[in-house]
Amino acid sequence: MQQSDENPIIGYVVSTWPRLSQTFVLSEILALERRGVPLRIFSAKDPDGEPIHADVTKVRAKVVYLSLQRHWKSALRANFRIASEMPKRYCRTLLKALSYHRWDAIRRFFQACYLVEILRRETVAHIHAHFATAPAQIAMFTQELSGTPYTFTAHARDIYVDTPRNLLSAEMQRAEAVVTISEYNRRYLSTQLGSLNGKVRCIYNGLDLTRFKFRLPSVRHSPHPVILSVGRLIEKKGFSDLIAAAAILRQRDRRFQIEIIGTGPLRSNLRTQVHKLGLEDHVRLLGAQPQEIVRLTLERATLFALPCVISADGDRDGIPTVLMEAMATGIPVVSTSVSGIPELIDSGHDGLLVDPNNPVLLADALEQLLHDSQLRDRLAGAARRTIEARFAIDRNCTQLLELCQHVVGQ
Numbered sequence: 001m002q003q004s005d006e007n008p009i010i011g012y013v014v015s016t017w018p019r020l021s022q023t024f025v026l027s028e029i030l031a032l033e034r035r036g037v038p039l040r041i042f043s044a045k046d047p048d049g050e051p052i053h054a055d056v057t058k059v060r061a062k063v064v065y066l067s068l069q070r071h072w073k074s075a076l077r078a079n080f081r082i083a084s085e086m087p088k089r090y091c092r093t094l095l096k097a098l099s100y101h102r103w104d105a106i107r108r109f110f111q112a113c114y115l116v117e118i119l120r121r122e123t124v125a126h127i128h129a130h131f132a133t134a135p136a137q138i139a140m141f142t143q144e145l146s147g148t149p150y151t152f153t154a155h156a157r158d159i160y161v162d163t164p165r166n167l168l169s170a171e172m173q174r175a176e177a178v179v180t181i182s183e184y185n186r187r188y189l190s191t192q193l194g195s196l197n198g199k200v201r202c203i204y205n206g207l208d209l210t211r212f213k214f215r216l217p218s219v220r221h222s223p224h225p226v227i228l229s230v231g232r233l234i235e236k237k238g239f240s241d242l243i244a245a246a247a248i249l250r251q252r253d254r255r256f257q258i259e260i261i262g263t264g265p266l267r268s269n270l271r272t273q274v275h276k277l278g279l280e281d282h283v284r285l286l287g288a289q290p291q292e293i294v295r296l297t298l299e300r301a302t303l304f305a306l307p308c309v310i311s312a313d314g315d316r317d318g319i320p321t322v323l324m325e326a327m328a329t330g331i332p333v334v335s336t337s338v339s340g341i342p343e344l345i346d347s348g349h350d351g352l353l354v355d356p357n358n359p360v361l362l363a364d365a366l367e368q369l370l371h372d373s374q375l376r377d378r379l380a381g382a383a384r385r386t387i388e389a390r391f392a393i394d395r396n397c398t399q400l401l402e403l404c405q406h407v408v409g410q
Helices: 023-034 054-058 068-085 087-099 103-122 134-146 157-162 165-174 183-193 239-251 267-276 291-300 321-329 359-371 373-390 393-409
Strands: 009-016 039-045 062-065 124-130 150-154 177-180 200-202 226-230 257-261 283-287 303-306 333-336 352-354
Touching: 009 023, 009 103, 009 134, 023 039, 023 054, 023 393, 039 103, 039 134, 054 291, 068 087, 068 103, 087 103, 087 134, 103 134, 124 134, 124 393, 134 150, 134 165, 150 393, 157 183, 177 183, 177 393, 183 200, 226 239, 226 291, 239 257, 239 267, 239 359, 257 291, 267 283, 291 321, 303 321, 303 359, 321 333, 321 373, 333 359, 352 359, 359 373
Parallel strands: 009 039, 009 124, 039 062, 124 150, 150 177, 177 200, 226 257, 226 303, 257 283, 303 333, 333 352
Antiparallel strands: none
């Protein structure tokens, strides 16, 4: 398919398509397509059978899977062809992959060769990868093999835990630009890995505000106040602190119901904690839910809490998208002063922030909001204005598109 120079194809490399927890990638792709940007999606992994969002069906871009397990024959043929046609470049890039002493890097090299073969038919002008892990590695090796320029968005765990420093540095050096989703991340990358002449840029994840109906808390009616939380059941989300805070609220005779949407490796631990504290009547673990169900649950919630922490291995959130979704819907939010969250929430103005790892302070903030309906309305109104001013998908998508167009136009 030939494409005009005025409207070049952008290739999106992602870890898994579709992915329930990565609503920000889906929103970004849909926003670009609404602007008429032609896209191709290249997924490093096959989907694993988890629920998918209904909005996935609205994506027009063709999806190609690069997993070696399922497509090893095609990948092997591609590697043989490139090795025979460009032996010096193939060997030079393979040696670079081997120099990282990681099997993952070698696997991404083989996937990149497969992608290069596909790009010969797709006429992709630019690659944008989400995450510094497999997607950025594939994009980097693809660039070295074919010359196709790339940028990538770095998020959280991918830069703090999963990507070795030397590999992350190489990805950044080879990229035309590096995007990250908070100033906190931008400062970290610039400090730890050098300024790279201003190559690292902050572009916040954005929301499609048409998908989130705003209502003030005072017009929400529920027989029992619902404190909602959403996220993968992993350490950095702080769900253990939320359950501990629930025990404190019960001791204070507060009426409430906590609902936690999400699944993950800590599900069994959290259920055990709920049982040991005798909170079965106050805390419900609802499992993974598609985005449309999350939105409906947001519309009936009284408060939203996500007490993020820095986990033992250094993992931390960037700016959780679900906090933006709650703020856009009109739910007062309580979170912690971790990572980029203070860039989203100005405590006392459009939400409340407490110190991480402190269930007592968390319980205090939740109790304050449960008690004070005027505060709930004031925070909710200010929060919606914050999202509209700084975190709307069209605004943030414009920044990313301008960056990609600059790269293509060089």
